[in-house]
Amino acid sequence: MTELDAGLVGEQIAESGQISEPDGAREIGRARRRKEDRRLLTGHTRWTDNLQQPGMLHVMFVRSPMAHARITRVDVSAARDLPGVVAAFSGRDFADEQGSLPCAWPVSEDIVIPDHPPMAVSQVRYVGEAVACVIATDRYRAADALEAVEVDYEPLPAVMDMNEALAPDSPKVHEAGNKAFSVTITSGDVEAALRDAPVVIDRTYVQQRLIPSAMEPRAVLASTDGDTFTLWSSTQIPHVLRVMLAVTTGIPEHRLRVIAPDVGGGFGSKLQVTAEEVLCLLLTRRLGVPVKWTESRSEGNLTVHHGRDQIQHLTLAAEADGRIRGLRVRLLADMGAYLMLVTPGIPMLGASMFNGIYKMDAYEFGCTGVFTTKMPTDAYRGAGRPEATFAIERIMDELAAELKMDPVEVRRRNWIGHEEFPYTTVSGLTYDSGNYEAATDRALALFGYDKLRAEQADRRDRRDPVQLGIGVSTYTEMCGLAPSRMLGMANYGAGGWEHGSVRMLPTGKVEVITGTSPHGQGHVTAWSQIVADSLGVPFDDVTVLHGDTAIAHKGMDTYGSRSLVIGGVAVLQACEKVKAKARKLAAHLLECSPDDLEFDGGAFTVRGTGSAKTIQELAFAAFTAHDLPEGVEARLDSDATFDPDNYSFPHGTHLCAVEVDTETGQARIRSYVAVDDVGRVVNPLIVRGQVHGGIAQGIAQALFEEAVYDADGNLLTTTMADYLLPSAADLPDFTTDRTETPSTGNPLGVKGVGEAGTIASTPAVVNAVVDALRPYGIDDIRMPCTPERIWRALEGARS
Amino acid sequence: MPRIAITVDGIKHEEDVEPRLLLVHLLRDRLGRTGTPVGCDTTNCGACTVMLDGRSVKSCSVLAVQADGCDVVTIEGLGANGSLHPMQQAFHEEHALQCGYCTPGMVMAAIDLLRDDPDPSEETIRRGLEGNLCRCTGYCNIVRAVRRGAQEMGQAVRTP
Numbered sequence: 001m002t003e004l005d006a007g008l009v010g011e012q013i014a015e016s017g018q019i020s021e022p023d024g025a026r027e028i029g030r031a032r033r034r035k036e037d038r039r040l041l042t043g044h045t046r047w048t049d050n051l052q053q054p055g056m057l058h059v060m061f062v063r064s065p066m067a068h069a070r071i072t073r074v075d076v077s078a079a080r081d082l083p084g085v086v087a088a089f090s091g092r093d094f095a096d097e098q099g100s101l102p103c104a105w106p107v108s109e110d111i112v113i114p115d116h117p118p119m120a121v122s123q124v125r126y127v128g129e130a131v132a133c134v135i136a137t138d139r140y141r142a143a144d145a146l147e148a149v150e151v152d153y154e155p156l157p158a159v160m161d162m163n164e165a166l167a168p169d170s171p172k173v174h175e176a177g178n179k180a181f182s183v184t185i186t187s188g189d190v191e192a193a194l195r196d197a198p199v200v201i202d203r204t205y206v207q208q209r210l211i212p213s214a215m216e217p218r219a220v221l222a223s224t225d226g227d228t229f230t231l232w233s234s235t236q237i238p239h240v241l242r243v244m245l246a247v248t249t250g251i252p253e254h255r256l257r258v259i260a261p262d263v264g265g266g267f268g269s270k271l272q273v274t275a276e277e278v279l280c281l282l283l284t285r286r287l288g289v290p291v292k293w294t295e296s297r298s299e300g301n302l303t304v305h306h307g308r309d310q311i312q313h314l315t316l317a318a319e320a321d322g323r324i325r326g327l328r329v330r331l332l333a334d335m336g337a338y339l340m341l342v343t344p345g346i347p348m349l350g351a352s353m354f355n356g357i358y359k360m361d362a363y364e365f366g367c368t369g370v371f372t373t374k375m376p377t378d379a380y381r382g383a384g385r386p387e388a389t390f391a392i393e394r395i396m397d398e399l400a401a402e403l404k405m406d407p408v409e410v411r412r413r414n415w416i417g418h419e420e421f422p423y424t425t426v427s428g429l430t431y432d433s434g435n436y437e438a439a440t441d442r443a444l445a446l447f448g449y450d451k452l453r454a455e456q457a458d459r460r461d462r463r464d465p466v467q468l469g470i471g472v473s474t475y476t477e478m479c480g481l482a483p484s485r486m487l488g489m490a491n492y493g494a495g496g497w498e499h500g501s502v503r504m505l506p507t508g509k510v511e512v513i514t515g516t517s518p519h520g521q522g523h524v525t526a527w528s529q530i531v532a533d534s535l536g537v538p539f540d541d542v543t544v545l546h547g548d549t550a551i552a553h554k555g556m557d558t559y560g561s562r563s564l565v566i567g568g569v570a571v572l573q574a575c576e577k578v579k580a581k582a583r584k585l586a587a588h589l590l591e592c593s594p595d596d597l598e599f600d601g602g603a604f605t606v607r608g609t610g611s612a613k614t615i616q617e618l619a620f621a622a623f624t625a626h627d628l629p630e631g632v633e634a635r636l637d638s639d640a641t642f643d644p645d646n647y648s649f650p651h652g653t654h655l656c657a658v659e660v661d662t663e664t665g666q667a668r669i670r671s672y673v674a675v676d677d678v679g680r681v682v683n684p685l686i687v688r689g690q691v692h693g694g695i696a697q698g699i700a701q702a703l704f705e706e707a708v709y710d711a712d713g714n715l716l717t718t719t720m721a722d723y724l725l726p727s728a729a730d731l732p733d734f735t736t737d738r739t740e741t742p743s744t745g746n747p748l749g750v751k752g753v754g755e756a757g758t759i760a761s762t763p764a765v766v767n768a769v770v771d772a773l774r775p776y777g778i779d780d781i782r783m784p785c786t787p788e789r790i791w792r793a794l795e796g797a798r799s
Numbered sequence: 800m801p802r803i804a805i806t807v808d809g810i811k812h813e814e815d816v817e818p819r820l821l822l823v824h825l826l827r828d829r830l831g832r833t834g835t836p837v838g839c840d841t842t843n844c845g846a847c848t849v850m851l852d853g854r855s856v857k858s859c860s861v862l863a864v865q866a867d868g869c870d871v872v873t874i875e876g877l878g879a880n881g882s883l884h885p886m887q888q889a890f891h892e893e894h895a896l897q898c899g900y901c902t903p904g905m906v907m908a909a910i911d912l913l914r915d916d917p918d919p920s921e922e923t924i925r926r927g928l929e930g931n932l933c934r935c936t937g938y939c940n941i942v943r944a945v946r947r948g949a950q951e952m953g954q955a956v957r958t959p
Contacts, residue, residue, distance in 0.1 A: 042874065217837070
């Protein structure tokens with residue numbers, strides 16, 4: 001496993017559409033079709049909004065139309081009188097019991113964590129903040145009742161711009177001011193690196209605000225029998241949620257069960273403790289009947305936490321031959337109106353990643369978190385790492401342009417060589433393994449780089465109105481969140497371990513329980529493959545349970561490309577413990593020493609004889625317990641909790657060719673090649689799907705999506721008609737391939753893949769757009785690179 | 800309240816409905832056909848696509864009263880006797896779903912697309928599915944699944 005040999009996997013999908021199967025009987029590495037699919041394909045789903053309970057009522061929330069205002073009056077009496085309406089409440093009605101929504105990541109000593117009531121009581125700070133709720137017998141009656149709630153507001157000035165918010169005379173979002181925190185990290189002497197540097201590149205990039213847009217809108221169902229409470233939620237984090245809800249509401253943890261049934265995508269947006277979850281729990285406690293809330297998409301665009309929203313100022317110093325001396329990063333990160341679960345931690349997840357895959361001697365990172373009167377930001381696919389990767393990969397292209405050097409060459413001169421791993425970077429992280437050369441060479445070959453460069457030169461010479469741009473992104477990212485020790489050093493409020501349980505059932509089938517909480521990733525299939533290999537049982541004989549705190553009693557859930565790297569390893573380790581128990585039992589039954597047994601193909605065989613016991617026979621023997629050895633309990637099961645020593649660092653090279661129509665400003669992706677190295681692969685089909693989807697979301701940031709607020713703080717992109725999620729017609733096919741450099745940090749050698757595509761693709765696309773426009777003297781286009789923005793840049797350059 | 804007669808996945812129903820009741824809410828909240836999900840409120844995402852008298856419609860933009868006398872097929876009524884429809888099978892084979900929330904609508908739209916063009920090109924498929932949004936797959940495998948489903952369904956037509 002320490003052999004850092006980047007083997008080419010050779011699955012050139014665009015051509016064949018097929019993935020080759022590994023030899024032999026091993027499950028790991030097989031393109032197993034997913035166990036999850038059948039239910040989802042036939043509509044036998046358990047989305048939270050599908051669920052019904054006897055006597056269940058429907059909740060809807062009255063939301064603030066003002067970005068910043070004092071609430072002077074709330075009158076719910078007219079709403080209460082409407083037919084079908086059971087109750088209506090204002091924030092004041094819950095002021096004494098609703099607590100404050102938690103922030104689990106105070107990133108600095110002096111951080112300001114404002115009180116965040118789930119339902120506003122006296123003041124609102126973003127459009128969409130809940131101020132009252134109505135509870136009715138069906139969703140139509142509830143919608144009618146919303147109209148009858150009267151709320152008076154005394155407007156306060158909206159605070160929309162981060163730079164203005166930090167000015168001394170700015171209106172304040174919170175009493176303590178508009179600065180949430182400031183953090184600086186330094187390594188080496190950046191001042192010295194900048195002084196007399198032959199090349200200094202200074203750039204400011206804007207990470208626009210994004211709306212995560214999981215396809216399933218959020219929904220919450222809460223019920224109680226008067227003693228215990230059950231909460232179903234479309235969440236990524238049932239376990240974390242249970243702890244946080246217990247702390248927030250005072251409902252004792254042991255009397256609260258949280259269930260994440262089928263969850264229709266998350267991308268970080270369901271890594272949250274929401275106002276609606278707290279309030280549904282409090283409402284069922286107060287009313288004694290089950291209550292359900294399902295958001296509409298427009299409501300979701302306003303009130304599901306947003307992503308990104310940073311202004312990044314970078315100063316890069318380099319030698320004349322392109323070698324980097326040092327990098328200084330200054331970030332402004334828009335927190336929105338409040339700090340939610342990990343809001344301030346998001347920019348900090350990028351703090352050590354702006355140096356990317358490159359060697360340098362000096363690095364400085366400074367970040368200020370700013371309050372504005374907008375929806376809070378928080379985790380969105382990549383969470384801090386896409387922002388960092390974008391900035392470094394964009395400025396590497398600017399360095400190449402300044403030196404009139406090929407952008408791939410300037411990267412080669414700076415990246416960590418494959419023989420240098422494990423490598424401790426200037427920002428202090430130790431990259432486990434990698435082979436940037438192999439991934440890049442493979443990507444260049446698949447892309448036809450030289451040929452496209454020749455075509456580009458030809459189009460430039462001909463002054464073709466359609467110009468060709470080529471964008472490179474050689475990224476790495478930090479996966480497997482996270483080693484608990486490191487989280488403790490970062491002052492995060494929880495650990496980063498994961499739990500797995502494996503139990504052999506009497507009939508020889510296997511029940512696996514995982515603390516991860518999948519919402520589309522395919523854990524059931526992948527974990528089955530791991531278990532099948534480890535225990536030597538058929539893939540179909542394994543079932544995987546998850547997402548219910550009464551079943552999976554221990555877990556840290558799913559985010560940060562952590563599930564396989566930590567949760568998958570925990571399951572593997574539980575299997576190893578099961579086998580150790582089975583070995584003792586087999587030795588007893590076969591009347592030999594445990595050391596005389598070899599395990600292969602699901603059976604323990606006495607070396608040199610034909611005497612054997614299968615793991616299924618041993619499971620039954622443990623169940624009957626008629627003849628157990630001394631000290632062996634009547635069960636063949638085990639638990640394991642895995643906590644890694646380090647993160648894992650997948651990497652890869654993405655190349656994008658974009659055609660830009662200089663007359664209309666339209667940018668169209670002509671070809672896209674991604675060669676990713678995510679370590680060992682359990683299921684290549686699932687990995688490929690993750691890469692595809694990730695690339696699409698990264699392209700969406702580059703070309704299409706932006707959450708737009710007006711100067712008064714109204715969100716203008718409340719619907720999918722205004723917020724442009726790409727459709728099939730907007731995207732090309734992707735050519736994907738892999739190199740395989742195992743992680744050295746875990747026994748599976750896996751690195752994580754959930755966020756890689758999104759992290760890599762945004763800079764590849766924008767680099768391509770800018771590359772097409774560089775002959776016109778243009779060196780940046782703000783994201784999303786819409787036809788209008790490109791056209792305006794060209795007009796500006798022409799005049 | 801108007802009374803409507805509607806057949807859903809082969810079962811006849813008579814229901815008294817408010818004129819404002821959406822077809823998708825009739826299916827989900829009244830008739831228990833929760834296989835058809837709702838993904839937006841502006842008819843953009845297509846998650847709620849069903850067949851109405853054989854053509855795909857977004858059931859969030861059809862009133863239940865408009866479906867009076869109609870035959871509705873949802874994702875739950877697509878496969879015969881517990882087996883998967885060739886398009887469902889193709890989505891499985893090509894890993895064309897991840898979270899699965901858009902899948903019922905995507906499968907319905909794909910089947911309808913083939914009525915107009917039984918052997919569609921990649922371009923035709925991408926344009927034909929423009930009204931159905933997926934956030935997980937990047938669409939590559941959906942396009943492949945529709946091609947595969949088209950081939951399987953074509954084969955089925957040609958084989959008597």
